[in-house]
Amino acid sequence: MNTAISTAAPASQQLTSALLYLDGVSVSFDGFKAIRGLSLTIEPGEMRAIIGPNGAGKTTMMDIITGKTRPDTGTVLFAGSIDLTKLDEAAIANLGIGRKFQKPTVFDFHSIEDNILLALKANRSVGRTLFWKTANADARRIDEILGIIKLGDARERLAGSLSHGQKQWLEIGMLLAQDPKLLLVDEPAAGMTDGETAETAVLLKEIARDHSVIVVEHDMGFIRELGVKVTVLHEGSVLAEGPLDLVSANERVVEVYLGR
Amino acid sequence: MIARFLLQNMDRRGAVFLALVAAIMLLVPLSNLLLPPSSVFHVPTSAMSLWGKYLCFALLAISLDLVWGYCGILSLGHGAFFALGGYAMGMYLMRQIGSRGVYGNPILPDFMVFLNWKELPWYWYGFDSFLFAMLMVLLVPGLLAFVFGWFAFRSRVTGVYLSIITQALTYALLLAFFRNDMGFGGNNGLTDFKDILGFSVQAQTTRAALFAITCLMLMAGFLIARGIVVSKLGKVVIAIRDAESRTRFLGYRVDRFKLFVFTVSACMAGVAGALYVPQVGIINPSEFAPANSIETVIWVAIGGRGTLVGAALGAVVVNYAKTIFTSGFMAPYWLFALGGLFVFVTLFMPKGILGAVQGWSAGRGRRGREPAATAPAAAE
Numbered sequence: 222m223n224t225a226i227s228t229a230a231p232a233s234q235q236l237t238s239a240l241l242y243l244d245g246v247s248v249s250f251d252g253f254k255a256i257r258g259l260s261l262t263i264e265p266g267e268m269r270a271i272i273g274p275n276g277a278g279k280t281t282m283m284d285i286i287t288g289k290t291r292p293d294t295g296t297v298l299f300a301g302s303i304d305l306t307k308l309d310e311a312a313i314a315n316l317g318i319g320r321k322f323q324k325p326t327v328f329d330f331h332s333i334e335d336n337i338l339l340a341l342k343a344n345r346s347v348g349r350t351l352f353w354k355t356a357n358a359d360a361r362r363i364d365e366i367l368g369i370i371k372l373g374d375a376r377e378r379l380a381g382s383l384s385h386g387q388k389q390w391l392e393i394g395m396l397l398a399q400d401p402k403l404l405l406v407d408e409p410a411a412g413m414t415d416g417e418t419a420e421t422a423v424l425l426k427e428i429a430r431d432h433s434v435i436v437v438e439h440d441m442g443f444i445r446e447l448g449v450k451v452t453v454l455h456e457g458s459v460l461a462e463g464p465l466d467l468v469s470a471n472e473r474v475v476e477v478y479l480g481r
Numbered sequence: 482m483i484a485r486f487l488l489q490n491m492d493r494r495g496a497v498f499l500a501l502v503a504a505i506m507l508l509v510p511l512s513n514l515l516l517p518p519s520s521v522f523h524v525p526t527s528a529m530s531l532w533g534k535y536l537c538f539a540l541l542a543i544s545l546d547l548v549w550g551y552c553g554i555l556s557l558g559h560g561a562f563f564a565l566g567g568y569a570m571g572m573y574l575m576r577q578i579g580s581r582g583v584y585g586n587p588i589l590p591d592f593m594v595f596l597n598w599k600e601l602p603w604y605w606y607g608f609d610s611f612l613f614a615m616l617m618v619l620l621v622p623g624l625l626a627f628v629f630g631w632f633a634f635r636s637r638v639t640g641v642y643l644s645i646i647t648q649a650l651t652y653a654l655l656l657a658f659f660r661n662d663m664g665f666g667g668n669n670g671l672t673d674f675k676d677i678l679g680f681s682v683q684a685q686t687t688r689a690a691l692f693a694i695t696c697l698m699l700m701a702g703f704l705i706a707r708g709i710v711v712s713k714l715g716k717v718v719i720a721i722r723d724a725e726s727r728t729r730f731l732g733y734r735v736d737r738f739k740l741f742v743f744t745v746s747a748c749m750a751g752v753a754g755a756l757y758v759p760q761v762g763i764i765n766p767s768e769f770a771p772a773n774s775i776e777t778v779i780w781v782a783i784g785g786r787g788t789l790v791g792a793a794l795g796a797v798v799v800n801y802a803k804t805i806f807t808s809g810f811m812a813p814y815w816l817f818a819l820g821g822l823f824v825f826v827t828l829f830m831p832k833g834i835l836g837a838v839q840g841w842s843a844g845r846g847r848r849g850r851e852p853a854a855t856a857p858a859a860a861e
């Protein structure tokens with residue numbers, strides 16, 4: 222079997238060093254091109270901010286990466302060789318891609334603690350889940366995450382009773398529990414007070430130390446706070462890319478987005 | 482490990498339910514067998530069998546609650562699994578008649594002789610063995626549910642569409658079992674049973690034993706269903722009910738989890754059907770009637786969806802009411818009464834009878850710790 226390694230199929234070869242590689246991706250809904258020729262590369266360990274006006278295709282891009290939407294054309298590779306367009310949501314999640322939704326989606330009828338437990342990295346098979354017993358290490362990790370998202374005191378409350386901002390944090394906590402390689406965070410600061418927004422930026426920077434992160438956000442202050450490379454999406458493709466100051470000085474960007 | 486699984490996080494409600502069923506299991510048969518008919522505490526055999534029937538419905542209701550209350554799969558075809566379990570038991574009971582049938586054929590049931598059949602169809606083989614028949618009680622509904630669920634859940638059929646195809650499933654089986662050439666007794670079904678495991682099905686002692694076994698199976702069914710819903714798998718299943726696609730993005734294969742609870746539930750419904758048949762003495766295609774499956778949904782809704790205990794309670798209460806109602810001059814209005822009750826409970830007791838009772842006894846202060854006691858009405 223050892224000799225097989227040298228003759229490994231091309232599919233398993235590293236095609237790119239990028240953690241996430243999108244090239245020429247297009248998708249249309251009933252003839253409307255939501256994404257057109259989108260190309261984007263995220264390096265391992267990188268945090269990237271994505272901005273763009275409403276309807277630019279930011280959420281749709283995340284749908285494509287996480288298997289919710291199949292692109293019509295284009296390449297989507299994870300970890301250099303895994304074709305994400307061939308996999309379904311669960312398989313992609315198990316590869317290590319976690320997602321926080323634009324509209325915070327938590328399990329309203331579960332306690333906060335159970336929301337984290339469900340997200341906690343573990344074998345997801347039916348049998349293992351049926352006979353699951355929370356080990357001490359798992360319990361500690363849950364405590365730790367509850368501490369990070371500042372919901373430790375509310376752990377037994379139903380998630381449905383949380384405020385919008387708290388739900389956002391719970392969802393970030395669930396992402397942490399999944400311990401993915403790549404986090405897709407869709408508008409984490411939406412509906413937050415200025416104070417909460419600032420705290421969220423700190424939290425995300427903390428997370429970005431040992432994870433790759435893509436953050437979609439409208440709040441310019443928030444993006445500035447993150448201080449990372451910015452990609453501007455417009456009508457389904459990349460309009461500009463670079464440091465925030467450079468991008469916001471770009472005439473086209475000002476025209477379509479910042480200057481509206 | 483099994484005991485730990487079944488008894489993990491036993492709450493007071495579950496314990497009360499188990500104690501109640503255990504008490505009924507002992508007291509009813511004992512009073513029937515030991516007390517003289519003149520005693521006020523004597524339970525007549527007919528009443529015992531009637532209550533045995535209610536308890537079979539309670540088990541059916543628990544099985545439905547497992548998929549509907551916890552996983553959001555509104556099956557309008559659970560009567561089919563119940564009926565298939567019943568037919569498997571009926572086939573065993575038919576084979577036990579032997580040469581005591583009207584035509585005296587040692588192998589063929591009367592209806593086959595009547596149809597001029599010369600040989601036992603292959604799918605009747607083995608049903609002379611009790612063990613084999615009991616295996617089929619689990620396997621036939623389980624396998625049907627598995628195959629059906631495999632296709633339905635993988636293609637992500639949900640909500641109303643799923644409900645409609647489950648209804649179509651039971652309707653198709655109704656039509657099939659009506660046909661004489663299917664070999665299940667057609668319109669008349671299977672009846673005139675004589676023995677079960679060598680004991681006369683009519684004997685008072687047999688009836689008492691059947692009643693006790695029904696109680697035992699109800700407890701077992703409850704323990705299994707409860708074990709499932711309080712496990713982490715149960716939490717996943719509730720998550721699927723409330724936010725299916727979110728669960729997928731966490732890496733759970735939703736179709737497999739649905740398939741698991743659906744299949745377990747179908748097996749449980751099959752057992753309920755198998756216990757029902759010797760106690761009522763007949764199984765015919767009307768058990769597949771779509772209306773039966775819908776009634777089961779109503780029992781669960783009335784008793785309290787997503788509570789298991791409530792489902793059992795609803796089945797007993799509604800069927801007891803039905804017996805009272807349909808034995809008097811009001812009989813023609815039963816369906817209106819049932820419909821009215823359903824509307825009343827939906828409007829004024831959204832958590833069913835159990836929810837209302839618990840609400841009154843616990844006051845308003847305590848919010849439910851039961852994960853599913855608060856199943857959202859809008860989950861469908």
Ligand SMILES: Nc1ncnc2c1ncn2[C@@H]1O[C@H](COP(=O)(O)OP(=O)(O)O)[C@@H](O)[C@H]1O
Nearest residue numbers: 250251255273274275276277278279280281282
């Ligand atoms: N499933 C869908 N069906 C039809 N149109 C869609 C669908 N998803 C997104 N769109 C359209 O695609 C465009 C991009 O949407 P979206 O990705 O949500 O934008 P953003 O997140 O950047 O605000 C919008 O015009 C939206 O209406």
Ligand SMILES: [Mg+2]
Nearest residue numbers: 279280281323
């Ligand atoms: Mg969006």
